[in-house]
Amino acid sequence: MGKNKKRWLLASAAAATGAACFAVVVWSPFSAKRENDGKPPGEKEKISIVISSLGISFPPGMNENNNPYLDYIEKNTNLDIGVFLPPIESYEEKLNIMMTSSKLPDMLHTGNEVWLASYVRQGKLKPLDEEINKYGSALKQKIPKEAWDQVTYNGHIYAIPSLNEVKGIELMYVRKDWLDRLGLKPPRTLDEYYEVIRAFATRDPDGNGKNDTTGLLVTENLGRAAPFFGAFGTQLNQWLERDGRLVYSNVLPETKEAVAFLHKLYEEKLIEPDFPLNRIQNLYYDKIVSGTVGLFSATWYDTRGPIAQNKSRDPRALWIPLEYPTGPGGAKGVYSTNPVRGYNVVPESSPNAASVVKMLNFIAGEGHRNLKLGFENEVWSLQNGKMVTDFEKHNLSLYRGMYSSLADVVDPDMEKRRLDSLGESFNLYDNQKRIEANLIPNKFDGLPTPSMATYMSKLTASMQETFIKMIVGVTPLDEFDAYVERWKRDGLDAITREVNEWYLRPASDRR
Structure with a gap:
């Protein structure tokens, strides 16, 4: 069950803080990173991002801003990325607090499509069409139309989607x-x-x-x-x-x-x-x-x-x-699962949307294999043509998923090799294919x-x-029927009317 729920399997990351204090604590470290105009030639562009820890911890001596996989992203994008991980137990609440701040991050990641829709309609998020066309070649190639449709409103793209690798559970x-x-x-x-x-x-x-x-x-x-x-x-x-x-x-x-x-x-x-x-x-x-x-x-x-x-x-x-x-x-x-499991948005006030798109384009493109699988000959290696995983190294670097999950894309060949490397006897890939052949799709994807x-x-x-x-x-x-009538009066009729207004329009006019 729970096909529309974004199950992050989250654990505690930090203690909750008050709204006023939160804005200062979070954004004062990043305030110097917000402006890239006039920077000396060769200096890295600076962006601040808010993401989920996914309940994953770091090895001793590392954190969200100091680890080899973030270094890998920064080196290949010429970006200086400030990462913040809100407390897991109040992640969405903290995102809402941030959206009221006078100093917003350059990117926020959410798994909640209702949150996304609300801030799109309030005009608080930046349309990203121009930046995607200029700097998002891998994103455009690897993210299918149905996923872009889910983040398009009034003809403009307001989020970069991260895809679900599996179609059913x-x-x-x-x-x-x-x-x-x-x-x-x-x-x-x-x-x-x-x-x-x-x-x-x-x-x-x-x-x-x-x-x-x-x-x-x-x-x-x-x-x-x-x-x-x-x-x-x-x-x-x-x-x-x-x-x-x-x-x-x-x-x-x-x-x-x-x-x-x-x-x-x-x-x-x-x-x-x-x-x-x-x-x-x-x-x-x-x-x-x-x-x-x-x-x-x-x-x-x-x-x-x-x-x-x-x-x-x-x-x-x-x-x-x-x-x-x-x-x-x-x-x-x-x-069937939602094709999209996460959304990356840029607040309307951010001047650094292009840099955010460059980062996500690298994660989905050139950096996808290393961020998804781990570094070759460290976490895994090819032996007799098969991918073999070093589970100790794999487990130590699970935190890389915090970054790869920002712009996950579907690569069936890589996914099969990855799943087989975890143990062919588990039939993980075969299980996915069995499920995919028996899906009952959700007809509303707006x-x-x-x-x-x-x-x-x-x-x-x-x-x-x-x-x-x-x-x-x-x-x-x-x-049962009496409850159905009650639910209709309590809002379901209104929702059904709006859903069918969307559904009965020509597909080209739904966004």
């Missing part, structure tokens, strides 16, 4: 040794999935004589349930086309059917009763690793995480990917509408809470 994995022990075949249809889930919960698939196994894992906020919504032709929190118009997936009858299916599993004790408390990094993963779970919707990289840990603990464990559950109407699939900024956050929280209550039986399923 979830796929089903099962313990084949459990299937074999119970005489079951890998499930394909929703009915077959139900039989396997019931058997795993009730028939002692691990053979230990205890009633200690779970049929299906679901996380808090209905995470890892996407394939079961897909079996009914829907996904949560998406815009789908019905009869030539866009409708919000959460209010469709198909979504009600999916909720009813999950309620059935819960009522029969095939989903554990405390699933709303399953957080990815503790209860959820622990249950996979410990061997009490044999079927779940994995991420494409879980084969290198909890599945690998479970196999190391239990050599008998044999995990295989499954076909997505096919519903009674023949539907199947999972949500800037968030004004009503979205006003209503959507509250509506999403209300819908999520209601669906969970229906699954656990606190709220009757019969009340």
